[in-house]
Amino acid sequence: MGRKEEAVVEAFxxxxxxxxxxxxxxxxxxxxKGECFGLLGPNGAxxxxxxxxxYGFSPLSGGTLKVFGMDIxxxxxSIRARIGVCQQENSLDPDLSVEENLQVFARYFDIPLSEAxxxxxxxxxxxxxxxxxxxxxxxxxxxxxxxxxxxxSLVNSPELLILDEPTTGLDxxxxxxxxxxxxxxxxxxxxxxxxxxxMEEASRLCDRxxxxxxxxxxxxxxxxxxIREHVGKEVLEVGNPPDGLKxxxxxxxxxxxDLGHRLIVYxxxxxxxxxxxxKHLGEGSCLLRMATxxxxxxxxxxxxxxx
Amino acid sequence: xxxxxxxxxxILYLAAFGAGLSVLIGTVEFRGKTVSYASFxxxxxxxxxxxxxxxxxxxxGSFVRMYYQKTFDAMLATPLSLEEVIAGEMxxxxxxxxxxxxxxxxxxxxxxxxxxxxxxxxxxxxxxxGIAFASLGMVFTAEMSHIEMFNLPIFLLISPMFLFGGTFFxxxxxxPWAAKIAWAFPLTHLVELTRxxxxxxxxxxxxxxxxxxxxxxxLFFPLAIWRMKRRLIK
Numbered sequence: 001m002g003r004k005e006e007a008v009v010e011a012f013x014x015x016x017x018x019x020x021x022x023x024x025x026x027x028x029x030x031x032x033k034g035e036c037f038g039l040l041g042p043n044g045a046x047x048x049x050x051x052x053x054x055y056g057f058s059p060l061s062g063g064t065l066k067v068f069g070m071d072i073x074x075x076x077x078s079i080r081a082r083i084g085v086c087q088q089e090n091s092l093d094p095d096l097s098v099e100e101n102l103q104v105f106a107r108y109f110d111i112p113l114s115e116a117x118x119x120x121x122x123x124x125x126x127x128x129x130x131x132x133x134x135x136x137x138x139x140x141x142x143x144x145x146x147x148x149x150x151x152x153s154l155v156n157s158p159e160l161l162i163l164d165e166p167t168t169g170l171d172x173x174x175x176x177x178x179x180x181x182x183x184x185x186x187x188x189x190x191x192x193x194x195x196x197x198x199m200e201e202a203s204r205l206c207d208r209x210x211x212x213x214x215x216x217x218x219x220x221x222x223x224x225x226x227i228r229e230h231v232g233k234e235v236l237e238v239g240n241p242p243d244g245l246k247x248x249x250x251x252x253x254x255x256x257x258d259l260g261h262r263l264i265v266y267x268x269x270x271x272x273x274x275x276x277x278x279k280h281l282g283e284g285s286c287l288l289r290m291a292t293x294x295x296x297x298x299x300x301x302x303x304x305x306x307x
Numbered sequence: 308x309x310x311x312x313x314x315x316x317x318i319l320y321l322a323a324f325g326a327g328l329s330v331l332i333g334t335v336e337f338r339g340k341t342v343s344y345a346s347f348x349x350x351x352x353x354x355x356x357x358x359x360x361x362x363x364x365x366x367x368g369s370f371v372r373m374y375y376q377k378t379f380d381a382m383l384a385t386p387l388s389l390e391e392v393i394a395g396e397m398x399x400x401x402x403x404x405x406x407x408x409x410x411x412x413x414x415x416x417x418x419x420x421x422x423x424x425x426x427x428x429x430x431x432x433x434x435x436x437g438i439a440f441a442s443l444g445m446v447f448t449a450e451m452s453h454i455e456m457f458n459l460p461i462f463l464l465i466s467p468m469f470l471f472g473g474t475f476f477x478x479x480x481x482x483p484w485a486a487k488i489a490w491a492f493p494l495t496h497l498v499e500l501t502r503x504x505x506x507x508x509x510x511x512x513x514x515x516x517x518x519x520x521x522x523x524x525x526l527f528f529p530l531a532i533w534r535m536k537r538r539l540i541k
Contacts, residue, residue, distance in 0.1 A: 057540075058540070080386045087384065091380050108387055
């Protein structure tokens with residue numbers, strides 16, 4: 001990338017336990033300056049526990065963690081002054097107006113009131129909430145609240161932004177709004193760590209990402225590398241596959257998943273697959289598409305439901 | 308809005324007890340002093356007001372901020388520590404006690420029921436009483452799993468103090484064993500201090516009531532912070 005590589009976050013063998021429950025078993029990763037780094041995983045994979053250690057909310061049960069080269073256990077206060085956190089749950093203050101929410105929060109960072117007021121206005125403009133300055137938080141829609149939380153996490157002009165599922169529960173319009181803001185922030189050079197279970201979000205925003213499950217890292221890399229490495233270029237989906245086809249695919253040793261009523265074949269060359277399978281494909285629907293991050297995710301973390 | 312009760316409540320109480328019961332009771336004799344029933348209960352109303360404002364702020368108010376509004380979670384993403392957040396909550400509880408006292412004392416003084424300048428000591432006293440009951444409330448907030456559980460300490464602790472803490476009748480009217488229990492209540496000491504400040508006669512013995520409240524606060528304030536840390540830091 002040309003610019004000098006400088007690690008913003010260095011996490012080694014992070015571990016987090018709650019009594020007998022192991023939320024994070026062993027997670028290591030680095031986030032470079034100006035990078036958008038994604039933490040992906042199904043519910044209960046340990047994403048939020050990892051994030052909470054990152055901003056010094058949860059003490060580590062094991063491992064070491066440095067942010068801006070400082071130890072989180074010792075220098076949490078100066079680290080927190082330089083990061084912005086967008087938590088999963090809405091924690092806006094319903095007693096205050098939109099603008100006051102930002103001003104009060106700025107005071108926690110010891111930003112003088114006049115400066116805080118100026119900053120609040122800039123940020124409300126940035127997230128498109130200028131018109132709602134005087135509104136009560138309860139009058140905002142879900143998407144507006146999310147944008148306000150995003151604005152609040154930027155109040156201290158952070159060098160690192162930590163986002164825990166920033167678009168969960170938003171409609172497509174609001175989601176795209178949030179993505180556009182995050183892309184604008186990336187252009188300003190802010191480093192971002194983001195958890196999500198929307199693969200589209202991860203592919204669009206993340207330079208690099210890590211897929212985790214059961215508190216462990218399953219894979220790490222750029223979205224395109226991960227797809228190439230774990231799935232290949234293309235995916236052939238066959239609906240209601242005839243038994244003969246399943247046997248043939250096993251015989252030919254093609255990489256595939258058999259979901260019963262649906263067969264998924266991963267390949268680098270769709271043409272070869274068509275040549276091999278040809279007339280065995282049967283009468284059911286047949287779909288050839290590009291491999292996506294979602295294929296990687298499901299392949300690595302399995303298809304069972306998580307509660 | 309939340310400061311309307313301290314303005315109106317004393318008027319209601321003084322009307323009911325002062326005007327109504329005074330006819331029956333007339334004057335109260337205690338510790339060799341004879342005072343009108345209205346000037347006996349007026350300082351108790353002030354002390355109860357301190358207790359209510361701080362205790363309820365740091366039980367219901369703090370619980371809502373902690374549990375429903377996730378305010379503490381948000382604050383812990385800033386350069387604030389949990390100790391500072393909780394200490395700030397209790398300081399606000401004590402501040403509310405002071406504000407409510409200023410308002411109520413102004414009303415009560417209009418009836419000529421507070422002697423000055425001694426009565427001015429009630430203001431700093433409301434901060435001390437406020438910290439004591441704020442800390443007590445915060446300890447319950449740290450322990451309660453659900454907001455409805457606050458009924459328990461209110462029923463078992465706050466209401467008995469309200470009724471038997473030397474508030475509406477002198478402790479001497481209680482059987483000796485019951486009076487001993489009443490002296491264990493923080494409100495009893497707060498009422499005692501407020502009453503003698505209001506009556507304008509201070510004596511050296513009051514130092515023990517003062518020290519009781521200081522000791523109570525020194526115990527419960529750190530206890531509240533410790534229990535909240537156990538609850539929230541995971």
